[in-house]
Amino acid sequence: MQTITPSISQMRSARDRILLIAYDLFYREGIRATGIDRVIAESGVAKVTFYRHFPSKNVLIHEFLEYRHQRWMAWFVDALQRHGGGVKALSPALAEWFTDQGFRGCAFINSVGELGTSLPEVLEITRRHKNEMTDVIANLLPTSRHRKQDAQALALAVDGAIIRAQYDQTPDAALTALEVIQKSLLNIKK
Amino acid sequence: MQTITPSISQMRSARDRILLIAYDLFYREGIRATGIDRVIAESGVAKVTFYRHFPSKNVLIHEFLEYRHQRWMAWFVDALQRHGGGVKALSPALAEWFTDQGFRGCAFINSVGELGTSLPEVLEITRRHKNEMTDVIANLLPTSRHRKQDAQALALAVDGAIIRAQYDQTPDAALTALEVIQKSLLNIKK
DNA sequence: GACGTAGTAGACAGACTTGTCTACATAACA
Protein backbone atom coordinates (compact mmCIF):
# COMPACT_ATOMS: atom_id res chain seq x y z
CA MET A 1 0.00 0.00 0.00
CA GLN A 2 0.99 3.60 -0.38
CA THR A 3 3.22 4.40 2.54
CA ILE A 4 3.91 7.84 1.20
CA THR A 5 1.41 9.99 2.97
CA PRO A 6 0.93 12.55 0.20
CA SER A 7 3.28 15.13 1.76
CA ILE A 8 1.32 16.80 4.50
CA SER A 9 2.57 20.22 3.52
CA GLN A 10 1.31 23.62 4.49
CA MET A 11 -0.32 23.76 1.08
CA ARG A 12 -3.18 21.55 2.16
CA SER A 13 -6.24 22.70 3.99
CA ALA A 14 -6.42 22.15 7.75
CA ARG A 15 -9.07 19.50 7.22
CA ASP A 16 -6.89 17.50 4.86
CA ARG A 17 -3.91 17.73 7.17
CA ILE A 18 -5.97 16.45 10.09
CA LEU A 19 -7.37 13.56 8.07
CA LEU A 20 -3.98 12.52 6.71
CA ILE A 21 -2.38 12.59 10.14
CA ALA A 22 -5.27 10.62 11.62
CA TYR A 23 -5.02 8.16 8.75
CA ASP A 24 -1.42 7.57 9.63
CA LEU A 25 -1.71 7.48 13.43
CA PHE A 26 -4.93 5.48 13.64
CA TYR A 27 -3.55 2.79 11.39
CA ARG A 28 -0.06 2.74 12.88
CA GLU A 29 -0.84 2.92 16.56
CA GLY A 30 -4.51 2.09 16.85
CA ILE A 31 -7.53 4.31 17.23
CA ARG A 32 -7.97 4.19 20.98
CA ALA A 33 -4.25 4.62 21.48
CA THR A 34 -4.27 7.84 19.48
CA GLY A 35 -5.51 10.86 21.39
CA ILE A 36 -7.17 13.79 19.69
CA ASP A 37 -4.51 16.07 21.16
CA ARG A 38 -1.82 14.16 19.31
CA VAL A 39 -3.66 14.43 16.01
CA ILE A 40 -4.09 18.16 16.62
CA ALA A 41 -0.46 18.70 17.55
CA GLU A 42 0.94 16.73 14.61
CA SER A 43 -1.32 18.31 12.04
CA GLY A 44 -0.28 21.74 13.33
CA VAL A 45 -3.81 22.96 13.72
CA ALA A 46 -5.72 24.73 16.47
CA LYS A 47 -8.12 22.79 18.63
CA VAL A 48 -11.07 24.91 17.56
CA THR A 49 -10.21 24.26 13.93
CA PHE A 50 -10.16 20.56 14.57
CA TYR A 51 -13.54 20.55 16.27
CA ARG A 52 -15.00 22.77 13.57
CA HIS A 53 -14.22 20.09 10.98
CA PHE A 54 -14.76 17.00 13.11
CA PRO A 55 -17.31 17.60 15.88
CA SER A 56 -16.17 14.50 17.77
CA LYS A 57 -13.55 11.80 17.65
CA ASN A 58 -16.16 9.34 16.43
CA VAL A 59 -16.77 11.51 13.39
CA LEU A 60 -13.04 11.48 12.70
CA ILE A 61 -12.97 7.69 13.06
CA HIS A 62 -15.79 7.43 10.57
CA GLU A 63 -14.05 9.72 8.07
CA PHE A 64 -10.83 7.85 8.59
CA LEU A 65 -12.46 4.54 7.67
CA GLU A 66 -14.14 6.01 4.62
CA TYR A 67 -10.87 7.49 3.45
CA ARG A 68 -9.01 4.27 4.14
CA HIS A 69 -11.60 2.38 2.15
CA GLN A 70 -11.13 4.67 -0.87
CA ARG A 71 -7.37 4.47 -0.81
CA TRP A 72 -7.14 0.75 -0.12
CA MET A 73 -9.59 -0.20 -2.86
CA ALA A 74 -7.78 2.03 -5.35
CA TRP A 75 -4.48 0.43 -4.42
CA PHE A 76 -5.94 -3.09 -4.57
CA VAL A 77 -7.46 -2.71 -8.03
CA ASP A 78 -4.29 -1.10 -9.32
CA ALA A 79 -1.96 -3.71 -7.82
CA LEU A 80 -4.01 -6.57 -9.28
CA GLN A 81 -3.81 -4.90 -12.69
CA ARG A 82 -0.07 -4.44 -12.41
CA HIS A 83 0.38 -8.11 -11.55
CA GLY A 84 -1.51 -9.41 -14.56
CA GLY A 85 -5.12 -9.07 -13.59
CA GLY A 86 -6.08 -12.74 -13.20
CA VAL A 87 -6.61 -14.59 -9.97
CA LYS A 88 -2.89 -15.30 -10.03
CA ALA A 89 -2.33 -11.61 -9.36
CA LEU A 90 -3.85 -11.92 -5.90
CA SER A 91 -0.87 -13.32 -4.08
CA PRO A 92 1.81 -11.00 -5.54
CA ALA A 93 -0.44 -8.01 -4.99
CA LEU A 94 -0.91 -8.90 -1.34
CA ALA A 95 2.81 -9.64 -1.04
CA GLU A 96 3.41 -6.01 -1.97
CA TRP A 97 1.28 -4.87 0.92
CA PHE A 98 2.47 -7.43 3.47
CA THR A 99 6.11 -6.53 2.92
CA ASP A 100 5.48 -2.81 3.23
CA GLN A 101 7.28 -1.27 6.22
CA GLY A 102 4.08 0.19 7.53
CA PHE A 103 1.94 -2.94 7.22
CA ARG A 104 -0.15 -3.45 10.34
CA GLY A 105 -2.95 -5.63 9.09
CA CYS A 106 -6.37 -4.60 7.86
CA ALA A 107 -7.52 -1.28 9.29
CA PHE A 108 -11.09 -2.54 9.29
CA ILE A 109 -10.44 -5.82 11.03
CA ASN A 110 -8.35 -3.98 13.60
CA SER A 111 -11.10 -1.44 14.15
CA VAL A 112 -13.71 -4.13 14.59
CA GLY A 113 -11.57 -5.70 17.28
CA GLU A 114 -11.01 -2.38 18.99
CA LEU A 115 -14.40 -0.73 18.62
CA GLY A 116 -16.88 -3.26 17.27
CA THR A 117 -18.68 -3.49 20.57
CA SER A 118 -18.94 0.21 21.30
CA LEU A 119 -19.27 1.66 17.81
CA PRO A 120 -21.55 -0.50 15.69
CA GLU A 121 -21.13 1.61 12.54
CA VAL A 122 -17.60 0.21 12.33
CA LEU A 123 -19.11 -3.21 11.67
CA GLU A 124 -21.25 -1.81 8.92
CA ILE A 125 -18.40 0.03 7.18
CA THR A 126 -16.31 -3.13 7.45
CA ARG A 127 -19.00 -5.24 5.83
CA ARG A 128 -19.25 -2.75 2.99
CA HIS A 129 -15.49 -2.72 2.57
CA LYS A 130 -15.23 -6.50 2.50
CA ASN A 131 -18.13 -6.80 0.12
CA GLU A 132 -16.37 -4.52 -2.32
CA MET A 133 -13.16 -6.45 -1.88
CA THR A 134 -15.06 -9.66 -2.63
CA ASP A 135 -16.54 -8.10 -5.77
CA VAL A 136 -13.09 -7.19 -7.02
CA ILE A 137 -11.92 -10.74 -6.35
CA ALA A 138 -14.95 -12.14 -8.17
CA ASN A 139 -13.95 -10.14 -11.23
CA LEU A 140 -10.66 -12.00 -11.33
CA LEU A 141 -12.45 -15.31 -11.72
CA PRO A 142 -13.83 -16.80 -14.93
CA THR A 143 -17.61 -16.73 -15.12
CA SER A 144 -19.17 -19.92 -13.82
CA ARG A 145 -21.99 -21.07 -11.64
CA HIS A 146 -19.83 -21.06 -8.55
CA ARG A 147 -17.95 -17.82 -9.19
CA LYS A 148 -19.61 -15.93 -6.39
CA GLN A 149 -19.06 -18.79 -3.98
CA ASP A 150 -15.41 -19.08 -4.94
CA ALA A 151 -14.95 -15.34 -4.52
CA GLN A 152 -16.42 -15.52 -1.02
CA ALA A 153 -14.12 -18.38 -0.14
CA LEU A 154 -11.11 -16.55 -1.54
CA ALA A 155 -12.02 -13.36 0.30
CA LEU A 156 -12.21 -15.34 3.51
CA ALA A 157 -8.78 -16.76 2.80
CA VAL A 158 -7.44 -13.28 2.07
CA ASP A 159 -8.68 -12.11 5.47
CA GLY A 160 -6.97 -15.08 7.04
CA ALA A 161 -3.77 -14.28 5.17
CA ILE A 162 -3.84 -10.65 6.31
CA ILE A 163 -4.19 -11.71 9.93
CA ARG A 164 -1.51 -14.31 9.62
CA ALA A 165 0.98 -11.94 7.96
CA GLN A 166 0.22 -9.47 10.74
CA TYR A 167 0.99 -11.69 13.71
CA ASP A 168 3.76 -13.61 11.98
CA GLN A 169 5.41 -10.35 11.01
CA THR A 170 6.51 -12.01 7.83
CA PRO A 171 4.34 -12.78 4.81
CA ASP A 172 5.74 -16.16 3.78
CA ALA A 173 3.48 -18.63 5.56
CA ALA A 174 0.42 -16.48 4.89
CA LEU A 175 1.07 -16.32 1.17
CA THR A 176 1.91 -20.02 0.89
CA ALA A 177 -1.31 -21.03 2.62
CA LEU A 178 -3.30 -18.60 0.51
CA GLU A 179 -1.83 -20.07 -2.66
CA VAL A 180 -2.60 -23.60 -1.53
CA ILE A 181 -6.23 -22.64 -1.05
CA GLN A 182 -6.35 -20.71 -4.29
CA LYS A 183 -4.97 -23.57 -6.34
CA SER A 184 -7.16 -26.25 -4.86
CA LEU A 185 -10.17 -23.99 -5.22
CA LEU A 186 -9.65 -23.29 -8.90
CA ASN A 187 -7.56 -25.93 -10.65
CA ILE A 188 -9.77 -28.72 -9.56
CA LYS A 189 -13.53 -28.92 -9.12
CA LYS A 190 -16.02 -28.42 -11.92
CA MET B 1 -17.19 -21.50 23.90
CA GLN B 2 -18.01 -21.66 27.57
CA THR B 3 -20.04 -18.59 28.34
CA ILE B 4 -20.58 -19.72 31.86
CA THR B 5 -17.82 -17.97 33.74
CA PRO B 6 -17.34 -20.58 36.45
CA SER B 7 -19.45 -18.73 39.05
CA ILE B 8 -17.24 -16.03 40.46
CA SER B 9 -18.36 -16.71 43.98
CA GLN B 10 -16.86 -15.60 47.25
CA MET B 11 -15.40 -19.06 47.53
CA ARG B 12 -12.61 -18.30 45.09
CA SER B 13 -9.38 -16.60 45.97
CA ALA B 14 -9.01 -12.91 45.16
CA ARG B 15 -6.55 -13.76 42.42
CA ASP B 16 -8.98 -16.10 40.69
CA ARG B 17 -11.80 -13.61 40.93
CA ILE B 18 -9.64 -10.89 39.35
CA LEU B 19 -8.53 -13.18 36.55
CA LEU B 20 -12.05 -14.38 35.77
CA ILE B 21 -13.43 -10.84 35.72
CA ALA B 22 -10.58 -9.68 33.51
CA TYR B 23 -11.15 -12.68 31.26
CA ASP B 24 -14.72 -11.60 30.82
CA LEU B 25 -14.22 -7.84 30.45
CA PHE B 26 -11.12 -7.96 28.29
CA TYR B 27 -12.80 -10.28 25.83
CA ARG B 28 -16.17 -8.59 25.88
CA GLU B 29 -15.17 -4.96 25.77
CA GLY B 30 -11.54 -4.95 24.72
CA ILE B 31 -8.37 -4.61 26.73
CA ARG B 32 -7.72 -0.91 26.35
CA ALA B 33 -11.38 -0.16 26.95
CA THR B 34 -11.29 -1.96 30.29
CA GLY B 35 -9.74 0.05 33.12
CA ILE B 36 -8.02 -1.58 36.03
CA ASP B 37 -10.44 0.21 38.36
CA ARG B 38 -13.34 -1.57 36.74
CA VAL B 39 -11.70 -4.96 37.11
CA ILE B 40 -11.01 -4.15 40.75
CA ALA B 41 -14.55 -2.97 41.43
CA GLU B 42 -16.23 -5.93 39.74
CA SER B 43 -14.05 -8.54 41.34
CA GLY B 44 -14.81 -6.97 44.72
CA VAL B 45 -11.20 -6.72 45.71
CA ALA B 46 -9.03 -4.01 47.22
CA LYS B 47 -6.62 -2.13 45.02
CA VAL B 48 -3.63 -3.25 47.01
CA THR B 49 -4.75 -6.85 46.66
CA PHE B 50 -4.96 -6.44 42.93
CA TYR B 51 -1.49 -4.98 42.64
CA ARG B 52 -0.08 -7.63 44.94
CA HIS B 53 -1.16 -10.32 42.46
CA PHE B 54 -0.66 -8.41 39.23
CA PRO B 55 2.08 -5.79 39.52
CA SER B 56 0.88 -4.03 36.38
CA LYS B 57 -1.89 -4.12 33.85
CA ASN B 58 0.48 -5.65 31.32
CA VAL B 59 1.03 -8.59 33.64
CA LEU B 60 -2.72 -9.04 33.85
CA ILE B 61 -3.00 -8.90 30.07
CA HIS B 62 -0.35 -11.59 29.82
CA GLU B 63 -2.09 -13.82 32.35
CA PHE B 64 -5.40 -13.22 30.63
CA LEU B 65 -4.02 -14.42 27.30
CA GLU B 66 -2.43 -17.50 28.87
CA TYR B 67 -5.68 -18.37 30.59
CA ARG B 68 -7.68 -17.76 27.45
CA HIS B 69 -5.32 -20.02 25.56
CA GLN B 70 -5.82 -22.85 28.04
CA ARG B 71 -9.58 -22.58 28.05
CA TRP B 72 -9.99 -22.10 24.34
CA MET B 73 -7.77 -25.05 23.43
CA ALA B 74 -9.57 -27.27 25.90
CA TRP B 75 -12.92 -26.25 24.44
CA PHE B 76 -11.69 -26.71 20.86
CA VAL B 77 -10.35 -30.22 21.37
CA ASP B 78 -13.48 -31.21 23.24
CA ALA B 79 -15.87 -29.73 20.68
CA LEU B 80 -14.08 -31.49 17.82
CA GLN B 81 -14.38 -34.76 19.69
CA ARG B 82 -18.04 -34.22 20.35
CA HIS B 83 -18.68 -33.59 16.68
CA GLY B 84 -17.05 -36.76 15.48
CA GLY B 85 -13.37 -36.00 15.53
CA GLY B 86 -12.63 -35.89 11.80
CA VAL B 87 -12.03 -32.81 9.71
CA LYS B 88 -15.78 -32.69 9.25
CA ALA B 89 -16.08 -31.76 12.89
CA LEU B 90 -14.38 -28.43 12.27
CA SER B 91 -17.33 -26.53 10.94
CA PRO B 92 -19.95 -27.67 13.50
CA ALA B 93 -17.49 -27.07 16.31
CA LEU B 94 -16.88 -23.52 15.16
CA ALA B 95 -20.60 -23.04 14.62
CA GLU B 96 -21.03 -23.72 18.32
CA TRP B 97 -18.67 -20.88 19.15
CA PHE B 98 -19.88 -18.43 16.51
CA THR B 99 -23.48 -18.70 17.66
CA ASP B 100 -22.62 -18.21 21.30
CA GLN B 101 -24.14 -15.02 22.75
CA GLY B 102 -20.79 -13.83 23.94
CA PHE B 103 -18.87 -14.46 20.72
CA ARG B 104 -16.64 -11.50 19.89
CA GLY B 105 -14.04 -13.04 17.62
CA CYS B 106 -10.65 -14.40 18.54
CA ALA B 107 -9.21 -12.85 21.70
CA PHE B 108 -5.73 -13.17 20.24
CA ILE B 109 -6.47 -11.58 16.90
CA ASN B 110 -8.30 -8.78 18.69
CA SER B 111 -5.37 -8.25 21.03
CA VAL B 112 -2.90 -8.14 18.17
CA GLY B 113 -4.97 -5.43 16.54
CA GLU B 114 -5.22 -3.47 19.77
CA LEU B 115 -1.76 -3.96 21.25
CA GLY B 116 0.48 -5.61 18.68
CA THR B 117 2.44 -2.45 18.14
CA SER B 118 2.96 -1.51 21.76
CA LEU B 119 3.18 -4.92 23.42
CA PRO B 120 5.20 -7.30 21.26
CA GLU B 121 4.72 -10.27 23.58
CA VAL B 122 1.11 -10.36 22.41
CA LEU B 123 2.37 -11.32 18.96
CA GLU B 124 4.42 -14.12 20.40
CA ILE B 125 1.60 -15.56 22.50
CA THR B 126 -0.67 -15.35 19.48
CA ARG B 127 1.80 -17.25 17.31
CA ARG B 128 2.02 -19.94 19.97
CA HIS B 129 -1.74 -20.14 20.24
CA LYS B 130 -2.24 -20.41 16.49
CA ASN B 131 0.52 -22.98 16.19
CA GLU B 132 -1.26 -25.17 18.70
CA MET B 133 -4.54 -24.66 16.94
CA THR B 134 -2.88 -25.71 13.69
CA ASP B 135 -1.49 -28.84 15.36
CA VAL B 136 -4.94 -29.83 16.53
CA ILE B 137 -6.29 -29.30 13.03
CA ALA B 138 -3.46 -31.38 11.57
CA ASN B 139 -4.49 -34.25 13.81
CA LEU B 140 -7.91 -34.25 12.16
CA LEU B 141 -6.34 -34.96 8.78
CA PRO B 142 -5.24 -38.32 7.43
CA THR B 143 -1.48 -38.74 7.29
CA SER B 144 -0.04 -37.73 3.95
CA ARG B 145 2.83 -35.78 2.49
CA HIS B 146 0.85 -32.58 2.46
CA ARG B 147 -0.88 -32.91 5.82
CA LYS B 148 1.05 -30.10 7.43
CA GLN B 149 0.47 -27.84 4.47
CA ASP B 150 -3.23 -28.59 4.46
CA ALA B 151 -3.45 -27.92 8.17
CA GLN B 152 -1.79 -24.53 7.69
CA ALA B 153 -4.22 -23.69 4.90
CA LEU B 154 -7.17 -24.80 6.99
CA ALA B 155 -5.96 -22.82 9.99
CA LEU B 156 -5.72 -19.74 7.81
CA ALA B 157 -9.26 -20.33 6.62
CA VAL B 158 -10.43 -20.77 10.21
CA ASP B 159 -8.93 -17.38 11.09
CA GLY B 160 -10.72 -15.90 8.13
CA ALA B 161 -13.97 -17.51 9.23
CA ILE B 162 -13.61 -16.17 12.78
CA ILE B 163 -13.14 -12.64 11.47
CA ARG B 164 -15.98 -12.95 9.05
CA ALA B 165 -18.40 -14.30 11.66
CA GLN B 166 -17.34 -11.44 13.89
CA TYR B 167 -18.07 -8.56 11.55
CA ASP B 168 -21.05 -10.24 9.90
CA GLN B 169 -22.55 -10.91 13.30
CA THR B 170 -23.95 -14.11 11.90
CA PRO B 171 -21.99 -17.30 11.21
CA ASP B 172 -23.64 -18.45 7.99
CA ALA B 173 -21.43 -16.96 5.29
CA ALA B 174 -18.29 -17.68 7.30
CA LEU B 175 -19.15 -21.34 7.72
CA THR B 176 -20.23 -21.79 4.12
CA ALA B 177 -16.98 -20.32 2.81
CA LEU B 178 -14.96 -22.41 5.25
CA GLU B 179 -16.71 -25.56 4.08
CA VAL B 180 -16.08 -24.69 0.43
CA ILE B 181 -12.37 -24.38 1.16
CA GLN B 182 -12.32 -27.50 3.29
CA LYS B 183 -13.98 -29.63 0.63
CA SER B 184 -11.87 -28.45 -2.26
CA LEU B 185 -8.77 -28.85 -0.14
CA LEU B 186 -9.46 -32.44 0.82
CA ASN B 187 -11.79 -34.25 -1.57
CA ILE B 188 -9.73 -33.46 -4.55
CA LYS B 189 -5.95 -33.23 -4.98
CA LYS B 190 -3.61 -36.16 -4.43
C1' DG C 1 2.90 -15.26 71.05
C1' DA C 2 5.17 -13.69 66.99
C1' DC C 3 5.33 -13.72 62.11
C1' DG C 4 3.96 -14.28 57.42
C1' DT C 5 0.24 -14.20 54.19
C1' DA C 6 -3.86 -12.51 52.37
C1' DG C 7 -7.20 -9.51 52.75
C1' DT C 8 -10.02 -4.68 53.53
C1' DA C 9 -11.05 0.75 52.54
C1' DG C 10 -9.91 4.64 50.44
C1' DA C 11 -6.96 8.90 49.71
C1' DC C 12 -3.69 10.60 46.50
C1' DA C 13 -0.34 11.69 42.54
C1' DG C 14 0.30 12.75 37.99
C1' DA C 15 -0.68 12.06 33.56
C1' DC C 16 -3.84 11.86 29.92
C1' DT C 17 -8.89 11.94 27.90
C1' DT C 18 -12.47 14.56 25.07
C1' DG C 19 -14.53 18.61 24.41
C1' DT C 20 -15.71 23.90 25.34
C1' DC C 21 -14.64 28.55 25.56
C1' DT C 22 -12.60 33.32 24.95
C1' DA C 23 -10.24 36.40 22.13
C1' DC C 24 -8.01 37.51 18.09
C1' DA C 25 -6.29 37.44 12.75
C1' DT C 26 -6.88 37.20 7.81
C1' DA C 27 -8.94 36.72 3.43
C1' DA C 28 -12.92 36.46 0.11
C1' DC C 29 -16.92 38.31 -1.41
C1' DA C 30 -21.60 40.76 -1.77
Added chain:
DNA sequence: TGTTATGTAGACAAGTCTGTCTACTACGTC
Protein backbone atom coordinates in the same frame (compact mmCIF):
# COMPACT_ATOMS: atom_id res chain seq x y z
C1' DT D 1 -17.87 48.25 4.19
C1' DG D 2 -19.64 44.49 6.52
C1' DT D 3 -20.26 39.59 6.79
C1' DT D 4 -18.75 34.96 6.54
C1' DA D 5 -15.44 31.34 6.49
C1' DT D 6 -11.28 29.83 8.02
C1' DG D 7 -7.69 30.02 10.70
C1' DT D 8 -4.54 30.90 15.26
C1' DA D 9 -3.16 30.21 20.70
C1' DG D 10 -4.16 28.45 24.77
C1' DA D 11 -6.84 28.15 29.29
C1' DC D 12 -10.17 25.28 31.33
C1' DA D 13 -13.72 21.63 32.82
C1' DA D 14 -14.61 17.23 34.17
C1' DG D 15 -13.54 12.92 33.82
C1' DT D 16 -10.50 8.67 33.37
C1' DC D 17 -6.13 6.25 33.54
C1' DT D 18 -2.42 3.48 36.16
C1' DG D 19 -0.10 2.97 40.11
C1' DT D 20 1.41 4.12 45.24
C1' DC D 21 0.57 4.72 49.89
C1' DT D 22 -1.19 4.54 54.80
C1' DA D 23 -3.61 2.10 58.18
C1' DC D 24 -6.12 -1.64 59.73
C1' DT D 25 -7.98 -6.86 60.07
C1' DA D 26 -8.00 -11.90 60.17
C1' DC D 27 -6.02 -16.51 59.88
C1' DG D 28 -2.83 -20.14 60.21
C1' DT D 29 1.52 -21.97 61.66
C1' DC D 30 6.14 -22.40 63.88
